[in-house]
Amino acid sequence: MDFTFAPEHVALRRMIREFAKNEVAPIAAEIDREGRVPFETLKKLAQIGLLGVCFPQKYGGMGAGETGYCILMEELGRICTSTATNVGAHIGIGAMSIYLDGTEEQKQKYLMPLARGAKIGAFVLTEADAGSDAAAIRTRAVRDGNEWIINGTKTFNTNGSFAEIVTVMTVTDPTLGAHGGMTAFIVEAGTPGFKVGTHENKMGIRGSSTAELVFEDVRVPHENVLGKVGEGFISFMKTLDMGRLTLGAACLGGAEAALEASIHWAKTRKQFGAPLAHKQSVQWMIADMATEIEALRSLVYRVAWMVDTGQSFTQLAAMCKMYGSEVASRAIDTALQIHGGLGYSRDYPVERNFRDARIAEIFEGTNEIQRIVIASNIFRQHGVRIRP
Amino acid sequence: MDFTLSEEQEMFRAMFRDFSTKEVAPGAEELDHEEKPPLGALRKAAQQGFLGATLPEDYFGAELDYVSYALLVETLAGDCMSTAVTLATHVSLVAMSILVHGSDAQKEQYLPLLAAGEAIGAFALTEPDAGSDATALQTRAAPDGDGYVLDGVKTWVANGSIAGLYLVFASAPDGITSFIVEKDTPGLTVGYREPTLGLRGVAINTLYLENCRVSAANRLGEEGQGWDIAQRALDRMAIALAAAGLGVSEAAVDTAAQFASERVQFGVPIAKKQAIQNYLADSLIEVEALRYLVYHAAWLADQGGDLTYDAAVVKTFGAQVARSVTNRMVQVMGGYGYMEDYPMARKYRDARALSLLCGPSEFQRFIVARHLLAQKDIEITP
Numbered sequence: 191m192d193f194t195f196a197p198e199h200v201a202l203r204r205m206i207r208e209f210a211k212n213e214v215a216p217i218a219a220e221i222d223r224e225g226r227v228p229f230e231t232l233k234k235l236a237q238i239g240l241l242g243v244c245f246p247q248k249y250g251g252m253g254a255g256e257t258g259y260c261i262l263m264e265e266l267g268r269i270c271t272s273t274a275t276n277v278g279a280h281i282g283i284g285a286m287s288i289y290l291d292g293t294e295e296q297k298q299k300y301l302m303p304l305a306r307g308a309k310i311g312a313f314v315l316t317e318a319d320a321g322s323d324a325a326a327i328r329t330r331a332v333r334d335g336n337e338w339i340i341n342g343t344k345t346f347n348t349n350g351s352f353a354e355i356v357t358v359m360t361v362t363d364p365t366l367g368a369h370g371g372m373t374a375f376i377v378e379a380g381t382p383g384f385k386v387g388t389h390e391n392k393m394g395i396r397g398s399s400t401a402e403l404v405f406e407d408v409r410v411p412h413e414n415v416l417g418k419v420g421e422g423f424i425s426f427m428k429t430l431d432m433g434r435l436t437l438g439a440a441c442l443g444g445a446e447a448a449l450e451a452s453i454h455w456a457k458t459r460k461q462f463g464a465p466l467a468h469k470q471s472v473q474w475m476i477a478d479m480a481t482e483i484e485a486l487r488s489l490v491y492r493v494a495w496m497v498d499t500g501q502s503f504t505q506l507a508a509m510c511k512m513y514g515s516e517v518a519s520r521a522i523d524t525a526l527q528i529h530g531g532l533g534y535s536r537d538y539p540v541e542r543n544f545r546d547a548r549i550a551e552i553f554e555g556t557n558e559i560q561r562i563v564i565a566s567n568i569f570r571q572h573g574v575r576i577r578p
Numbered sequence: 579m580d581f582t583l584s585e586e587q588e589m590f591r592a593m594f595r596d597f598s599t600k601e602v603a604p605g606a607e608e609l610d611h612e613e614k615p616p617l618g619a620l621r622k623a624a625q626q627g628f629l630g631a632t633l634p635e636d637y638f639g640a641e642l643d644y645v646s647y648a649l650l651v652e653t654l655a656g657d658c659m660s661t662a663v664t665l666a667t668h669v670s671l672v673a674m675s676i677l678v679h680g681s682d683a684q685k686e687q688y689l690p691l692l693a694a695g696e697a698i699g700a701f702a703l704t705e706p707d708a709g710s711d712a713t714a715l716q717t718r719a720a721p722d723g724d725g726y727v728l729d730g731v732k733t734w735v736a737n738g739s740i741a742g743l744y745l746v747f748a749s750a751p752d753g754i755t756s757f758i759v760e761k762d763t764p765g766l767t768v769g770y771r772e773p774t775l776g777l778r779g780v781a782i783n784t785l786y787l788e789n790c791r792v793s794a795a796n797r798l799g800e801e802g803q804g805w806d807i808a809q810r811a812l813d814r815m816a817i818a819l820a821a822a823g824l825g826v827s828e829a830a831v832d833t834a835a836q837f838a839s840e841r842v843q844f845g846v847p848i849a850k851k852q853a854i855q856n857y858l859a860d861s862l863i864e865v866e867a868l869r870y871l872v873y874h875a876a877w878l879a880d881q882g883g884d885l886t887y888d889a890a891v892v893k894t895f896g897a898q899v900a901r902s903v904t905n906r907m908v909q910v911m912g913g914y915g916y917m918e919d920y921p922m923a924r925k926y927r928d929a930r931a932l933s934l935l936c937g938p939s940e941f942q943r944f945i946v947a948r949h950l951l952a953q954k955d956i957e958i959t960p
């Protein structure tokens with residue numbers, strides 16, 4: 191066993207931390223307040239290769255693997271959850287779906303510009319009546335000669351309003367259901383019939399965009415089928431596994447930032463003649479946060495190592511997302527409590543982080559879905575098949 | 579023992595429900611989004627006598643018992659916690675302090691104004707370096723002829739920008755002393771509005787006192803009695819805040835249960851899923867426990883006597899329940915719980931204030947532990 195990071199990963203972290211400090215931190219409060227996507231940050235991330243951090247160099251990536259990608263998400267998560275969300279939707283599920291299931295031609299045509307950050311990606315699955323029950327989607331794709339015609343409405347799409355390359359899940363054979371009846375497509379924004387609908391007004395991650403996407407007779411060539419016809423669901427589930435791990439990494443960063451802010455405030459703030467750090471209530475809070483963070487860090491990087499070494503990790507990715515989001519929420523809740531009234535004020539980052547953190551228990555598969563994934567994996571190993 | 583509400587209390591509750599549905603619920607989202615104090619609802623509340631809820635009829639109050647008052651705050655908080663907290667600040671912290679500690683002249687001069695809503699009350703205790711540790715006040719009250727000159731900065735003053743009367747706590751030669759300061763008093767300036775996570779309809783401001791002269795007639799109680807006045811006000815407010823926690827929790831459970839009954843996933847309403855049932859059940863169990871703790875504390879307030887221990891118990895639990903219930907109910911609603919177009923996100927942000935407002939839960943726990951350990955002859959400090 192070796193729990194140290196490779197020198198190139200140490201160097202990568204140093205570089206990203208510097209970048210986050212100089213480019214992300216100064217505008218984090220502003221993009222939240224104004225509810226705007228920091229395109230300037232995405233552009234700069236692209237310039238230094240980070241929007242393709244995990245992909246092989248032959249596809250325009252940096253080749254830092256899943257471990258490198260987790261480092262990116264952790265470091266961004268420490269500073270700005272909105273930015274981490276934009277990046278996660280682009281790399282972790284948008285580009286990743288093409289990397290995992292695309293043909294060589296698709297990778298050249300679509301993954302390359304995504305990995306270089308020349309274009310932004312999104313992954314489009316959820317519908318109004320198909321959230322946790324992703325298999326209940328109704329967006330239809332019907333074959334017409336060498337083309338497919340897509341019709342339907344997708345909701346809660348991160349990056350949806352500005353993504354240029356979108357992978358979308360459709361029903362191609364309603365008689366077959368999730369296994370055999372669903373197909374994923376790569377769609378370019380600007381294709382006739384592809385429209386951006388309403389934007390969501392969210393409690394947090396307000397520097398990310400969550401929009402409805404409407405597909406009205408959108409025609410895509412057959413060569414844009416991602417993976418095999420009928421196997422879209424399996425393909426998307428693989429992508430989601432990757433996204434869950436890296437979301438766990440972003441949560442790790444958020445929790446670490448909460449701990450650091452708490453330590454700083456506990457040292458600074460005096461009440462009853464002594465810094466809060468001398469109060470046992472506060473000491474317990476810090477000890478609990480730090481312990482959970484250590485456990486989460488070990489989990490996240492162990493799973494990243496499993497991905498990089500080709501091991502199966504579905505169940506552990508669900509644990510990363512579920513545990514990570516809950517650790518982050520507890521940590522930021524504790525940080526808010528330690529900061530007292532100031533923690534409740536929008537003048538301090540704790541307040542923004544509190545609103546931002548809450549989404550991670552909900553999106554990319556609610557934590558209830560993660561528990562179902564974990565439990566069904568466990569029971570399957572014991573000969574029991576469970577249904578959601 | 580009798581756990582039923584009286585006929586009169588039931589009647590009041592129906593009246594509060596009706597009022598809140600008509601006058602408070604429709605504007606709740608707008609207050610939050612635009613960070614506007616509930617001036618319209620306060621005017622309507624004044625017409626109903628709610629702004630003098632627990633004041634005697636002699637001062638044009640509604641002379642409600644404390645349980646009925648808790649029902650009022652609970653009901654308002656179900657629709658809008660900002661309105662509930664604004665009203666409770668006015669009634670519990672300010673009007674009741676003047677009723678309990680004021681001279682006849684002070685009561686006659688100020689209570690009718692407060693009951694009629696012609697003046698809204700604000701409570702100015704906290705300072706930048708005196709949060710939980712309210713004894714560390716730096717605002718000075720220097721004797722000056724027939725009065726005092728106040729100098730200092732107060733932060734987190736609820737109702738700061740909408741108040742006509744401020745109850746200000748300052749350090750006088752004989753100790754902490756409280757003063758009734760009218761809005762137009764020279765030297766009193768309302769400053770920065772805190773931009774808050776929730777309770778965005780509550781005007782929370784910084785208050786500057788610069789060479790602010792008040793007559794001795796405006797001193798509430800005796801010199802040095804301020805800490806006692808503040809503690810008793812905070813005790814009353816703690817019960818009201820717990821009632822607000824009860825109201826927001828009940829409303830959150832109701833909204834989420836409705837959502838769960840309608841939201842179909844995997845072919846059934848999600849209410850049919852055990853995980854969702856457990857979220858709802860755990861929340862309802864907490865709500866039931868809180869409800870009787872709140873009514874009991876309110877009943878105790880009617881009996882007179884020291885409330886500090888019971889107020890700390892109910893406020894800590896109320897904050898905890900409101901936090902955990904709204905958190906679970908956001909989860910029940912999934913993505914919809916995170917969107918500001920639905921009321922759950924606001925309830926979640928609002929509820930988080932309760933373990934901070936008027937003394938954080940850490941300090942409340944100290945009060946509870948102190949009460950217990952005093953019986954074992956152990957003296958503790960915060």
